[in-house]
Amino acid sequence: MDAISRMGLTLGPVFFNWPAKIWSDFYARIADEAEIDRVVIGEAVCSKREPFHQEATIAAIERLTRAGKEVAIATLALPTMKRETEAIRALAESDMLVEANDIATVYLLEGKPHIVGPFLNIYNEAALGFHLGLGATRVCLPPELPISSIARMAAMCDGVEVFAFGRSPLAISARCYHARAHGLPKDACKYVCEVDPDGMTVETLDGKDFLAVNGVQTLGHVCVAATRETKALRDAGVASLRLSPHSCDMVTVAKTFRELADEKISSADAEAALKTLRLPGPLSDGFLRGLPGARLIDEID
């Protein structure tokens, strides 16, 4: 396989509120062991968590960079407060590579080369073309897009990335549902989200797993796995797959997708490998197939 068609692997930001030690150890292991090309690091969900990781972030970036990984800094999906936009402004003015997750961040980047994260609504070639014109060099498309839309966009740009592993983000709110479920006000949340490293399980009234709550963010219960689509995505020109961190063994997840992208293993092998891990939920590729995002891989065939 030549270098051009080699599909890259990107590790997305940790969406969850992991204790600082676990968080640092996670990035140390990614730096030392994971077959990952790029890492997006930083807080995309709740700015109240940022102080916990500030020092560790600098160390993690150094270690990841030393290990030869391209590093970009994630930004909030829904900044509303002044201190949040000011923090983004400072980042935008630094020499760090920034991943924008809100149009405010795109505004603050003022045309500097940047990455567009999965929280910006890029559903079509017109929106993609517009963002490329503003300096986006890589664009992680929204997780709800079907492969038909992805292929259209991948054909016009060699920086398209697809959400390929992990619980897919579904919504973001001003309200903290973790705090609400624990009977706490958002401003005195006691950081209760810390107890759920992969999100808080939300079941229906009849006990069926449905969603996962992560502070102000809502995700699907299932675990997206583009195992059966990896080849089609690569053939369509998708540049990289995004793996979203969970508490399971992400080094093995990365290794599995590396081998799958290189056609060293089959999708069935990949699914079998993933199923040996402590996954946050059953494997799903519903969104990619244009089906409900909750649809399981095993239900479809």
Added chain:
Amino acid sequence: MKTPDAWKHVELICPAGTPAGLRTAVDAGAHAVYCGFRDETNARNFPGLNFDRAEMRAGIAYAHDRGVKALVALNTFMRAGEVDLWKRGVDDAVAAGADALILADVGLIAYASRAHPKQRLHLSVQAAAATAEAIAFYHERFNVKRVVLPRVLTVDEIAKLTKTARPCETEVFVFGGLCVMAEGRCSLSSYATGKSPNMTGVCSPPSHVDYREDGDTLTASVGGFTVERFAKDEAAGYPTLCKGRFCSQGKTMHLFEDPVSLNAVELLPKLIECGVTAFKIEGRQRGRAYIAAVVKAFRRALDSLETGGAMDVEELKRLTEGQSATTGAYKKTWR
């Protein structure tokens, strides 16, 4: 009111789901109505709603003849490979005489501002522009004249944003359905049903809703996921995903939001003082009697506020879904 200037441009923006609904809202005292074409280009793509091309031209003419503005919403996100459907919608709305287009997709906004540079553009709530920087982006780049603010902001935040947004105007929802998630950034419906507000213009669509009788209870589900259970004698509300009851932490609760609707009538004086230009009533899917009652009540409230009188808050309370209403995120305690 102390600041008569603030009144000069205050507009009541009312839903027009059908041609008859448009006439109802116009006759009831709307300053402006908003409507959409009968396809996936607008976020209320429900069967039996919306306008074909001829109806749109006639509806806009009806409004204009009575001094009322007509805004056309094309506020879903274009499907890759089929962007012409949306672009044609823009062209036809302009040709029909729309006073403004309400858009969300940055690709479509770019097209509209390029193809129709004189057309007034509003940013849909579906674009969820929640910061001064986001508003500046759309205003500076596309000359967007007004931004419909997401329902995730507090009144204080709205006040600050409205000030910094100028000359770009702000519009806020004051009555009707309430999204608890940032609008245009929610795929709960897509997750459960495969149909989403962003891509198909529907949320928790009726085609995927099922009611099942279970002894003394009625179980409502969306896409096969149970969302609510009602006692036999209880009024069964529509099962919107984010307003359902779920189980977490060993508790059963309305985890995201109670099945309430938004009623911010009591905040009108404050919002006007903040400099908010337009007040929007949600509900293009609602019946004409409801539209007539809500529009009249809000117009009366605005008119009496303008002349220094008091508002009849009770009347609107009776009109809220299930008799239960909230001021939502506008009051910070909601968070």
